[in-house]
Amino acid sequence: MGLGISSREPFYVVRVDPQENAVYIGTKDEVCKKEIIVNNLNILEPSAFAGPFLRATVKIRSTMMDEPATIYSEKDRGRIIFDSPQWAPAPGQSADFYDNEFVIGGGVIQKILG
Numbered sequence: 001m002g003l004g005i006s007s008r009e010p011f012y013v014v015r016v017d018p019q020e021n022a023v024y025i026g027t028k029d030e031v032c033k034k035e036i037i038v039n040n041l042n043i044l045e046p047s048a049f050a051g052p053f054l055r056a057t058v059k060i061r062s063t064m065m066d067e068p069a070t071i072y073s074e075k076d077r078g079r080i081i082f083d084s085p086q087w088a089p090a091p092g093q094s095a096d097f098y099d100n101e102f103v104i105g106g107g108v109i110q111k112i113l114g
Contacts, residue, residue, distance in 0.1 A: 012088070015112075032085035035114050036060075038095050038107025041078040045104040049073060056097045056104060058082065060089045066098045071105075078107050 003025070005011065014026040048054050052073065057066035058080055067086060072079040080095060089095075089109055097105040 031088045033089050033112050033114055034085045035079070035081050035112075036089050036095065036109050037111040037113065038078045038080060039076060039110045041073060041076050041105070041107040043073065043097075043105040045099070048099060048104055054097070054104075056099055059096045059098065060086055060093055060109065066096070071097060077110075079113075 003011070009027060011025040012028060012031045013023055014030050015024040016022075017024070043049070043054075048056070054071045054073070056069065056071060058069040058071070059066040064087065068083040070081050072081075078095075089112055091109050091111065093109045095107050095109055096103055
């Protein structure tokens with residue numbers, strides 16, 4: 001089976017829309033995203049926030065390195081803006097926040113913004 005599409009580069013699932021019964025595909029660049037929304041936000045070290053935001057590293061896949069980002073807290077939700085785009089964040093995955101090797105919080109990815 002396949003998509004019946006010919007290309008020199010591989011395609012990846014960019015988005016799934018169950019209501020439309022559609023799977024959207026794109027290039028590797030289109031899968032990398034810089035901004036996500038998390039819910040169930042849990043900050044273990046609230047004093048780490050400098051006003052409404054926190055600079056930390058964030059890991060969105062267990063096998064990937066944590067990457068620098070800015071985290072904005074909005075009650076039990078958070079907005080994470082990475083310094084550089086990250087490979088394929090997906091709703092339902094955990095986003096864990098680090099200060100060096102210490103976990104300082106996290107949340108569950110709810111929405112991918114761009």
